[in-house]
Amino acid sequence: MSVITFVCAGQMNSAITFPAFENGHEVRLVGSPLDRDIIDGLKKDNFHITLKRTLHDGIKYYQIEELEEALKGADLVLGGVSSFGLDWFCDEILPVLPEDVPVLTVTKGMVDLEDGTLVPYPHIFAQRQPEGKHLNLNAIGGPCTSYELADHDDSHVAFCGKDIETLKYIKSLLETDYYHISLSTDVVGVECAVAMKNAYALGVSLAVGLAEKRDGKIGSQHYNSQAALFGQSVKEMTKLLELIGGKPENIIHGAGDLYVTIFGGRTRKIGTLLGRGLSFEEAMAELQGVTLESIVISTRTARAVRKLAERGIVSLEDFPLLMHVDAIINQGAEVNIPWKDFTWNDFSLAE
Amino acid sequence: MSVITFVCAGQMNSAITFPAFENGHEVRLVGSPLDRDIIDGLKKDNFHITLKRTLHDGIKYYQIEELEEALKGADLVLGGVSSFGLDWFCDEILPVLPEDVPVLTVTKGMVDLEDGTLVPYPHIFAQRQPEGKHLNLNAIGGPCTSYELADHDDSHVAFCGKDIETLKYIKSLLETDYYHISLSTDVVGVECAVAMKNAYALGVSLAVGLAEKRDGKIGSQHYNSQAALFGQSVKEMTKLLELIGGKPENIIHGAGDLYVTIFGGRTRKIGTLLGRGLSFEEAMAELQGVTLESIVISTRTARAVRKLAERGIVSLEDFPLLMHVDAIINQGAEVNIPWKDFTWNDFSLAE
Numbered sequence: 001m002s003v004i005t006f007v008c009a010g011q012m013n014s015a016i017t018f019p020a021f022e023n024g025h026e027v028r029l030v031g032s033p034l035d036r037d038i039i040d041g042l043k044k045d046n047f048h049i050t051l052k053r054t055l056h057d058g059i060k061y062y063q064i065e066e067l068e069e070a071l072k073g074a075d076l077v078l079g080g081v082s083s084f085g086l087d088w089f090c091d092e093i094l095p096v097l098p099e100d101v102p103v104l105t106v107t108k109g110m111v112d113l114e115d116g117t118l119v120p121y122p123h124i125f126a127q128r129q130p131e132g133k134h135l136n137l138n139a140i141g142g143p144c145t146s147y148e149l150a151d152h153d154d155s156h157v158a159f160c161g162k163d164i165e166t167l168k169y170i171k172s173l174l175e176t177d178y179y180h181i182s183l184s185t186d187v188v189g190v191e192c193a194v195a196m197k198n199a200y201a202l203g204v205s206l207a208v209g210l211a212e213k214r215d216g217k218i219g220s221q222h223y224n225s226q227a228a229l230f231g232q233s234v235k236e237m238t239k240l241l242e243l244i245g246g247k248p249e250n251i252i253h254g255a256g257d258l259y260v261t262i263f264g265g266r267t268r269k270i271g272t273l274l275g276r277g278l279s280f281e282e283a284m285a286e287l288q289g290v291t292l293e294s295i296v297i298s299t300r301t302a303r304a305v306r307k308l309a310e311r312g313i314v315s316l317e318d319f320p321l322l323m324h325v326d327a328i329i330n331q332g333a334e335v336n337i338p339w340k341d342f343t344w345n346d347f348s349l350a351e
Numbered sequence: 352m353s354v355i356t357f358v359c360a361g362q363m364n365s366a367i368t369f370p371a372f373e374n375g376h377e378v379r380l381v382g383s384p385l386d387r388d389i390i391d392g393l394k395k396d397n398f399h400i401t402l403k404r405t406l407h408d409g410i411k412y413y414q415i416e417e418l419e420e421a422l423k424g425a426d427l428v429l430g431g432v433s434s435f436g437l438d439w440f441c442d443e444i445l446p447v448l449p450e451d452v453p454v455l456t457v458t459k460g461m462v463d464l465e466d467g468t469l470v471p472y473p474h475i476f477a478q479r480q481p482e483g484k485h486l487n488l489n490a491i492g493g494p495c496t497s498y499e500l501a502d503h504d505d506s507h508v509a510f511c512g513k514d515i516e517t518l519k520y521i522k523s524l525l526e527t528d529y530y531h532i533s534l535s536t537d538v539v540g541v542e543c544a545v546a547m548k549n550a551y552a553l554g555v556s557l558a559v560g561l562a563e564k565r566d567g568k569i570g571s572q573h574y575n576s577q578a579a580l581f582g583q584s585v586k587e588m589t590k591l592l593e594l595i596g597g598k599p600e601n602i603i604h605g606a607g608d609l610y611v612t613i614f615g616g617r618t619r620k621i622g623t624l625l626g627r628g629l630s631f632e633e634a635m636a637e638l639q640g641v642t643l644e645s646i647v648i649s650t651r652t653a654r655a656v657r658k659l660a661e662r663g664i665v666s667l668e669d670f671p672l673l674m675h676v677d678a679i680i681n682q683g684a685e686v687n688i689p690w691k692d693f694t695w696n697d698f699s700l701a702e
Binding site for chain 1: 493494496499500502504505515531532533534535536537540558562572573574575576577579581582583585586589598602603606608610611614615688693694695696698699
């Protein structure tokens with residue numbers, strides 16, 4: 001039996017307590033300052049108020065002030081904040097994590113630098129740990145919604161990090177007969193693939209709203225246009241992967257993750273609202289208070305690509321869908337899918 | 352104005368009469384011997400009884416005996432039979448098609464040879480035309496359901512063939528503001544990608560039925576397991592593409608086509624029924640009379656891969672999902688997704 005400490009009681013981190021606890025480990029779940037109500041609820045009756053599931057009886061719950069106690073003797077630390085908690089996690093948590101305990105983060109995302117370089121979160125964590133500190137940082141990618149993991153649905157994710165042995169060790173702690181884990185040392189590839197899918201899931205979801213608008217009927221089912229946007233997304237994501245130096249094989253994680261995100265809640269919701277004809281401000285107002293990774297990642301990726309285009313490294317013509325999503329979000333553009341920019345000729349095999 | 356003759360009045364061929372007619376061409380739709388009722392219905396009131404849409408008034412309809420008349424002066428011939436009409440099309444139609452008129456087929460599929468080689472239909476047509484005849488054969492790939500095309504939903508397909516100028520010409524005849532067309536000279540790549548998706552759409556759909564069975568509720572929505580199978584499908588399809596000599600970029604067509612097929616009717620139906628626990632015979636009985644490309648293509652592709660594995664060219668371990676689908680269809684195996692065979696390690700970038 002090992003001790004696994006989960007820092008942040010968000011939905012995904014909390015869902016991973018299921019395989020962890022069922023594997024016989026001591027599970028400690030620590031709420032962030034924003035998770036007070038969640039932890040209070042859990043302490044009362046094990047019910048997680050945002051995941052809307054009852055966690056296993058026997059898990060130990062902690063408020064953030066008890067973090068030090070929760071970390072004592074830990075064999076593995078799980079970290080799960082959204083993009084919006086990134087600074088807090090870097091400033092408050094990284095300094096107190098023990099160096100000899102591997103860390104696995106569930107935060108998917110990238111940050112764009114001044115020169116257009118896109119840096120995945122695990123690398124940001126590495127850069128922002130206190131000077132001289134060398135945490136053993138690893139991350140989770142791949143298609144997995146928290147609700148379904150909590151419900152024991154078969155899910156396949158990828159753990160990535162620099163060190164093979166650490167990855168194997170973490171997998172041995174968390175793998176179950178429904179939580180399936182691949183391993184990869186291509187951190188940039190895995191994280192980039194799964195971060196970008198948020199932007200593109202928004203793009204594909206535009207077609208859902210457009211179809212509803214045309215039919216005048218919410219819930220109207222049309223797939224040709226979604227499929228066309230899906231194919232275009234795979235194309236642009238593959239190009240971005242190359243650009244960032246990740247192996248193109250990671251499109252497998254990206255495509256699966258794109259698939260699940262299109263059906264998975266908030267990103268679909270915003271894309272659908274925009275497709276129906278709401279302005280970005282109106283759509284955001286409907287989603288009041290909800291954190292949207294897809295907006296953050298679309299903006300950052302588009303900004304990076306534009307910077308790289310200025311530098312002559314990429315062509316904006318290779319990213320028409322990303323550019324359109326960005327224009328909708330950040331420049332008040334109306335939804336008007338640039339279909340003609342998606343068609344292309346491959347005459348390289350002509351006789 | 353050009354003259355476009357559609358041979359076979361199946362759903363997809365008939366749906367393409369919409370962009371063709373709206374572009375101002377003379378459209379002639381010829382029924383196969385199996386399409387008599389369809390043509391009779393169309394002659395009466397333009398209503399297509401299987402597509403369940405009213406075609407444009409002004410289209411000319413022909414029974415198969417009137418084929419010669421329908422071909423007179425044609426500038427383009429569309430051919431659209433299912434895999435099950437392949438022999439008829441080769442034996443009866445190819446010999447009477449004029450050599451100087453380009454042909455565009457909508458039939459997606461591949462045939463496996465004795466040695467495990469997979470040959471796409473356009474190449475089969477080329478081989479089976481009368482000796483000395485040189486038809487200008489082209490084909491359509493990509494994600495497009497007939498109903499939605501008929502409803503003018505935005506759809507993006509790929510036309511492929513050997514000759515660039517022919518492809519551009521055909522595109523000029525059929526492109527509209529909702530029917531978007533990419534062009535490719537990689538016939539093997541495009542056709543292989545879009546043929547295989549039938550097999551893999553069946554594979555992904557197993558998860559739909561499995562979830563319904565577990566929940567005891569038809570229509571239950573679960574996506575993690577579908578997404579995992581989707582990612583695995585993209586992985587295996589990419590490997591098959593390499594194997595067959597198609598460019599891996601065509602996975603874009605394959606992924607989009609896989610996406611639409613998972614939501615698109617018969618293939619989802621059979622996969623779902625199997626996932627719910629029905630035997631293959633029971634599932635087929637429920638789909639009485641329906642032609643299933645997915646069964647044909649799964650069987651052929653699995654047989655080819657097994658032959659290639661015997662010859663030491665591929666490893667069966669690279670195709671666990673395809674092998675499982677084949678075992679269910681052809682060996683009476685129960686559905687038991689080989690999840691552990693999907694996980695893999697990518698340590699190629701380890702430090």
